[in-house]
Amino acid sequence: MSIEIPAGLTDLLKGYTVEVLRSRPPDLVEFAIQYFSRLRESNTFRPISRSPDPTLTERKAVSFEEDAQPSGLSADEEDDAFSEELHFKPPPPKFTRRVSVCAEAYNPDDDVDDENEPRIVHSKTDEQRHRLQEACKDILLFKTLELEQFSEVLDAMFEVLVKPEEHIIDQGKDGDNFYVIERGVYDILVQKDGVSICVGKYDNKGSFGELALMYNTPRAATIIAKQQGALWALDRATFHRLIVKANAKKRKMYEVFVESVPLLKSLELSERMKIVDVPFLMLLC
Numbered sequence: 001m002s003i004e005i006p007a008g009l010t011d012l013l014k015g016y017t018v019e020v021l022r023s024r025p026p027d028l029v030e031f032a033i034q035y036f037s038r039l040r041e042s043n044t045f046r047p048i049s050r051s052p053d054p055t056l057t058e059r060k061a062v063s064f065e066e067d068a069q070p071s072g073l074s075a076d077e078e079d080d081a082f083s084e085e086l087h088f089k090p091p092p093p094k095f096t097r098r099v100s101v102c103a104e105a106y107n108p109d110d111d112v113d114d115e116n117e118p119r120i121v122h123s124k125t126d127e128q129r130h131r132l133q134e135a136c137k138d139i140l141l142f143k144t145l146e147l148e149q150f151s152e153v154l155d156a157m158f159e160v161l162v163k164p165e166e167h168i169i170d171q172g173k174d175g176d177n178f179y180v181i182e183r184g185v186y187d188i189l190v191q192k193d194g195v196s197i198c199v200g201k202y203d204n205k206g207s208f209g210e211l212a213l214m215y216n217t218p219r220a221a222t223i224i225a226k227q228q229g230a231l232w233a234l235d236r237a238t239f240h241r242l243i244v245k246a247n248a249k250k251r252k253m254y255e256v257f258v259e260s261v262p263l264l265k266s267l268e269l270s271e272r273m274k275i276v277d278v279p280f281l282m283l284l285c
């Protein structure tokens, strides 16, 4: 019996995988429900299926949701939704966001040059630096950094000791720091219809607090320490200068490269962006 992979399945799962790697949700099933619901609602695969090219059978097959559920968006809005999907993007809008927030893909060219801003350095003992390095070695967001940038990040981080039941982050507040866990257990709570629900926990490793800093949005969850613990914090400005900017610049580099390949010129923008995401993702892995 030969097994045939349904057309479009690979693309569909690749998109989901990309979002998982970016958002690192604690609950993959819940995240999948949100991701695929959002996909159906926003019809983000529409630009692909719109192609009249009959040779693009695989891409057409991905559009089955579109036919069943018109999105109500204009073609331009849908293009935007699709290309944003492939840039850094916060999780689906299940949280109440302030009206004034900015959750667009970050473009490093639009930003003022902050290279001359004073560097923040929090002095550490050798022992502290060693613990910090251990805590940071598997942090995904740091993986794309050059050695020099990584060292700057470590310099800027400072230790935060926490007590049981201490609120590290409160949903809806502005973001101040990004946190890396050295030790301790932390509950993740999200408000839904006025009720706070524990959607997961961090257990002695990982990081949190990047979303508000990356997308300039209010905090998307509340984080509460369940026992005494230790965190390493990175201030907003340094996080932006070294992490957000560096990642965006790297991605931009791939974009420029992909744009310059004649063979790829006939592809739609959304398709070229997909190609950009492959090496970018590999860097993160």
Ligand SMILES: Nc1ncnc2c1ncn2[C@@H]1O[C@@H]2COP(=O)(O)O[C@H]2[C@H]1O
Binding pocket: 025, 026, 091, 169, 175, 188, 190, 199, 200, 207, 208, 209, 210, 211, 212, 213, 218, 219, 220, 221, 222, 223
């Ligand atoms: N399901 C979740 N929804 C929102 N935020 C989450 C979730 N799980 C973990 N978090 C983290 O909780 C953090 C709360 O502050 P931020 O929104 O800055 O960034 C958020 C994520 O790092």
